[in-house]
Every structure is written in C-alpha cells, then in structure tokens.
Amino acid sequence: MRVLIVEDDPVLADGLTRSLRQADYAVDCINDGAEANHVLATQSYDLVILDLGLPKIDGFEILRHLRHRGIKVPVLVLTARDALQDRVKGLDLGADDYMTKPFDLPELEARVRALIRRGQSGGSSILTHGTLALDIAGRRATLNGEPLDLSARELGVLEVLMMRSGRVVGKEQLAEQLYGWDEGVGANAIEVYVHRLRRKLEPAGVAIRTIRGLGYLLEKLPNA
Amino acid sequence: MPKSRTLRRQLLVWLAGPLFILWSISTLVDYDIAKRFVNLAYDRTLLETALDIGRQVKVVNNQIYVDLPEVAVQMLKTQETDRIYYLVTGPKGEFITGEPDLPPPSSLGLDRISYYDDIYRNRAIRVVALRVPVEPGSGKGAVLIQVAERVTVRSDFARRIMLRMGLPQALLILFAAVLVWYAIGRGLAPLSALRREIENRSHRDLSALPEDPAPQEVRPLIRAMNDLLQRLSKTLAAQQRFIADAAHQLRTPVAGIKTQTELAIRESQSGNAQIPLHQLHVATEQTTRLINQLLSLARAEPGTERAHFTERLDLNKLVREAATDWVPRALARNIDLGFDSPLESAMIEGDAFLLREMLNNLLDNAIRYTQSGGQVTVRIVPDAANIMLSVEDNGPGIPESERERVFERFYRVLGTGVDGCGLGLAIVREIAQRHGGEVTLGQGASGRGTLVRITFPPAA
Numbered sequence: 001m002r003v004l005i006v007e008d009d010p011v012l013a014d015g016l017t018r019s020l021r022q023a024d025y026a027v028d029c030i031n032d033g034a035e036a037n038h039v040l041a042t043q044s045y046d047l048v049i050l051d052l053g054l055p056k057i058d059g060f061e062i063l064r065h066l067r068h069r070g071i072k073v074p075v076l077v078l079t080a081r082d083a084l085q086d087r088v089k090g091l092d093l094g095a096d097d098y099m100t101k102p103f104d105l106p107e108l109e110a111r112v113r114a115l116i117r118r119g120q121s122g123g124s125s126i127l128t129h130g131t132l133a134l135d136i137a138g139r140r141a142t143l144n145g146e147p148l149d150l151s152a153r154e155l156g157v158l159e160v161l162m163m164r165s166g167r168v169v170g171k172e173q174l175a176e177q178l179y180g181w182d183e184g185v186g187a188n189a190i191e192v193y194v195h196r197l198r199r200k201l202e203p204a205g206v207a208i209r210t211i212r213g214l215g216y217l218l219e220k221l222p223n224a
Numbered sequence: 225m226p227k228s229r230t231l232r233r234q235l236l237v238w239l240a241g242p243l244f245i246l247w248s249i250s251t252l253v254d255y256d257i258a259k260r261f262v263n264l265a266y267d268r269t270l271l272e273t274a275l276d277i278g279r280q281v282k283v284v285n286n287q288i289y290v291d292l293p294e295v296a297v298q299m300l301k302t303q304e305t306d307r308i309y310y311l312v313t314g315p316k317g318e319f320i321t322g323e324p325d326l327p328p329p330s331s332l333g334l335d336r337i338s339y340y341d342d343i344y345r346n347r348a349i350r351v352v353a354l355r356v357p358v359e360p361g362s363g364k365g366a367v368l369i370q371v372a373e374r375v376t377v378r379s380d381f382a383r384r385i386m387l388r389m390g391l392p393q394a395l396l397i398l399f400a401a402v403l404v405w406y407a408i409g410r411g412l413a414p415l416s417a418l419r420r421e422i423e424n425r426s427h428r429d430l431s432a433l434p435e436d437p438a439p440q441e442v443r444p445l446i447r448a449m450n451d452l453l454q455r456l457s458k459t460l461a462a463q464q465r466f467i468a469d470a471a472h473q474l475r476t477p478v479a480g481i482k483t484q485t486e487l488a489i490r491e492s493q494s495g496n497a498q499i500p501l502h503q504l505h506v507a508t509e510q511t512t513r514l515i516n517q518l519l520s521l522a523r524a525e526p527g528t529e530r531a532h533f534t535e536r537l538d539l540n541k542l543v544r545e546a547a548t549d550w551v552p553r554a555l556a557r558n559i560d561l562g563f564d565s566p567l568e569s570a571m572i573e574g575d576a577f578l579l580r581e582m583l584n585n586l587l588d589n590a591i592r593y594t595q596s597g598g599q600v601t602v603r604i605v606p607d608a609a610n611i612m613l614s615v616e617d618n619g620p621g622i623p624e625s626e627r628e629r630v631f632e633r634f635y636r637v638l639g640t641g642v643d644g645c646g647l648g649l650a651i652v653r654e655i656a657q658r659h660g661g662e663v664t665l666g667q668g669a670s671g672r673g674t675l676v677r678i679t680f681p682p683a684a
Contacts, residue, residue, distance in 0.1 A: 014480075
C-alpha cells in the first residue's frame, strides 16, 4: 500500500510518516504543493493525506487538479481550519474524509485503514464484531461460526447497529431501516426487537446499550 | 442625566425667565402710565368742581359768601369712598365755607391753579387750589377755593387699568411657555428616538445608526457616532481575526507534538519514559482544547464575519445530534448521558454552527466534571414564552459563591482536580446571549450537581 503525505510541517510530517510505516505502508512525504502536483501526476498511490495550508499551491488546488484529471485515489484532508464552509468546500472538491488538527493518532490510523479498504473493493458485505459476523448479502449472522437464529427484523436492527458500532443509532433510524417489512414500525416494536436481540447476543458478551432519549449503541469491544 | 440639565429645561428657563422680567417691567410701566392719565382725568374733574364753586362766589354788602345749592352740597358729600371735600377762604384767609380743617397749600404760589397731595383725616388726598378774584378789577383780592378727594379712587382705577393690560400679557407669556415646552419636545423627538435606539441595542450590534429621521443639526453627531462604531467594529474584527489566526497557526505545531508524543508512548517500552510522555500527552490535549475554545470564542464574539448567519432551525434536532455525538466519550468515562424532550421539534432563530459549539462546551464540561458512574441529562423544556435547554449532572456542582465568576474567561473553580482552561462557560454565555438567550446556573434536582439552563426566544 502506498501512501503519499503532503504536509509542510516537518514535525507532523515525520510523526505521520513513522506511524504509517509502522503499519507497513510505503510512505512518501512531500512538503510543498507544486511538487505534490507533479508527483501525483506521475505516480499512483492508494491514499493521499493532504494538508490544506501548503506554501505556493494550497491543498484545495491540489485536490481540484487531482479530481480534474480523473484520479480517484482516496484523499484524507488534514486542516487547521474547521469552519463549516472549509469542510464543505473540501468534501465538494472530492475529499473522502476530513480531520481537524490536532487529531488522535489512533483515529487517523483507523480512518486511513477504512479509506484504503474502501478504495480497494466496493466494501465487504461481511460485518464483524468480535466473534459476531453478519453477512449482509446472505442475510445471515453467525456467532463463533455457529449460525444465529434471528428474524428478518432482528437482522435489520443488528445490521444498522453493526454498521455504526460504537456510535448511537436513534430509534427513528432503526424504524426507517425496518420500514420495508413493517408498515410504520412504532417505538415500542423497536424496543421489543432490541430486547430479543440483546437476549440472543448477551451470552457472547455483545452488549447493546440503551442511551436515554437517544437510541441504542453496540458497545465497542475493548480491543477494537 | 440630571433633570436640570435637559435641553428642554434650559431652553424654557432661558426663554421664560427673561420674558417674566420683561413682563414685570412692562406692568410697572403700564401702571405708571395709567396713573398719569387717571390723575389727569381726575384732576380735570376736581378743577371743574372748583370752578363750579368759584362761579357761585358772591359779594353781598361787602360780605363774601358762596351760594351753593343744597343739592350740589349733598352730591359732593354722597359717598364715603369718593367723597369730595372743599374749603373756601377769603382774601385775608378768613373761613367762608366747607371743611375748615382741610390742610392749606404748603406754599401759595402766584399760580391761579395748583395741585398738590396731602394727608387729611389720616388719608391721602389730592387737592386742587384755585384762586378766584372777587369782583374782578375791584381790587378786593381773591378767594381761595380748595377741592380735595381721596387718592384711593385714583389708584384703584389705575390698578384696574393695569390689571386689564397685564393679565392678557401674562396669559400670553404662559401660552408661549407651554408652546415652547411642546415645541421643544417635538423638536427633540428625534434625539429621544436616537437615545432609545442606542439604549435598546445589544452590545454586539455595531451596525450604523439610522440617519434619516434625524434633523440636520443632529446628523453630524450621528455620522460621527457611526464613524466611531465602524472603526470599533473594524478593530474588534481585526482582534478576533488575530485570535483566530493565532489559534489556527498553533494547530499544526500542536498536531506535530501530539502525533510525536503518541508515537513515543507507543514505541517506548521502558516504564520510566512512559510517565513524562503521558504528562506530555495530557498537556497537548489541554493545549488542543484551549486552541479550540479560543477559536469558538473568537467566532462567537460580536464583530465577526459570521455576524448575521442565522436561520430557522430545530433546536431539538441539533441537541439530539450533539448529545448523540458525545455518547461514546460519556461511555468511555462510564457516564450515563441522556436526552429528554417532550417536543417533536423546537424551532428557534439561530446559528447552527455556534449553537453546536455551545452544546459541545456544555456537554464537555458536564462529562468532564462528573465522576465515573454519574449521570448527565440534556433536556428541552418549552414554557409559555420560551424554549429552555438544560444540561443537568450529578457531579460535584458549582458552589453558589462561584456561580457568577465561572462565566469569566479563564476563571476556574479550584479543587476540582480536572484539567480545564476556564473558557467553556464564557463561550456558552457568549453564544446564548448572541441568540437572545440567558444562561443561569443552579443545582441539580437531587440537590447536588450542576444545572445549566438556557432560555431561547422561539422563532417568530
């Protein structure tokens, strides 16, 4: 996997380079915009980490140039600016993700992994959460390789929760997801599905937390 | 402004004062003129009477006597107030008829007719003395006829004339004063309007004052004020730009430090190096937070480019999303974060970006200062007039004596054992006020913890 870092701050560039090399990526690092343009025209990468505030040619310009030439490499934008307009502009120009400095290194690494994975395939249809696996296409769930007996609605709920593991999923989002099976799924029905799902997953240590007034959350596993 | 210094009062004093003095002088002059003419008229009547008496002087057998018909005498003596006194004395000063004790003229000149004032029976009188020759050409000398009347009649009359002239003048002055009072009020109305405009203005609003309704005389003042406002907002904007730029500039080096520290923690295996590295990490986290809060504050303050970026938005949705985003961090600290609202939506006029920053600061504070196992609840409570947002926790709370001070920038409650930079609530208040809201601090429902309440006026 080849990653290009375009960052003019030497300390940050060095930190990023070392961190990604530890994760066995082949990393190139460039500190000015003109050179980045040139390198991106001649070489191919699996990911570009792009700082917006560069000397000579800024990150927006590089991004515009890149997409203009039809290069589809995933781009993770790093920036000191977090105004909404900047964010929107970056994403409009074809950035795939956006991080504001200073950031947490583990989070950056996770996003790098996700972007590279997305760039490589259309995205896997198998979601995993510890020993729990869900085949979205096949509509089957397994726990420790053993098939789980889940209804279609329970599978629907589990799919949404697993896709957003560690984040809150609102009841209305779940209701929307189940709309295809049930006309107008009420909040009470959602509670029932979650309750059943919880009972089936609990023995494997998979916890679905209720967040007061907000929804449900599939708790992240400690090592994830 | 003390009352005596109002323009209206000053103008009134300067107009009415001299007018009153002029009126007094004019009244005195009126009285004097009236008295002169009244004297002239009364003296003439007095003389007529004396002449009438003179015509009745007769000489019979060398005896001088005055033949006054009884009717005429009665007429002279009728009324006590304007009664006429008379005395006729012969050429040698002998008494002929009338009141013998009527005082004689002090110095008898050679004039045929003379007038003088005197006192008679303790009353001021006016006397005419008339010399009438006894049988002219006979060389028998002349009789002296004195006719007198009380002065009161004249002064009463003069006073009446004075009043007749002075009263309308006084009324005229009063009317003029009322008119001036009203006219000044009318004239100063634009100034009052300007005052209200400035009084009702929020300290964030540095836009120009309207010039149109003001009279020509006031416009230069408004222009000067607008000029000042403009310079002020430029200075403010420059200052905020500086803070924002400085914070932005700090972000990259801090990102470098943070990344390097995290790498160092990962790479160093020895226990000794881990401790300082962790401290370094904590310090960079604090610096990061400070930078972000400085930026929030710079954005929330008046005078920024984002000054008028308001729209109709759903506070309910905004709060739910913000709370949702903070759930992972709350769970990491083993804090039960919840949201509670009886509404489907709560529409207000606001700036979504700033409100989001406000919520982030509120939630960050609540989660940061609440102990593990604690509870944080965000609520939306509508009341008759407003929409209220509250964030309640069951943490250590803020002592009552500190509740006003925590809104000050960089103020921190001592002894919390938590790393903060003291900008969170300053940002919250700044953003709330910008939305016409008020922030109050109280105690949680359980008698402990902190309850932050912010009221918002609903969207029109």
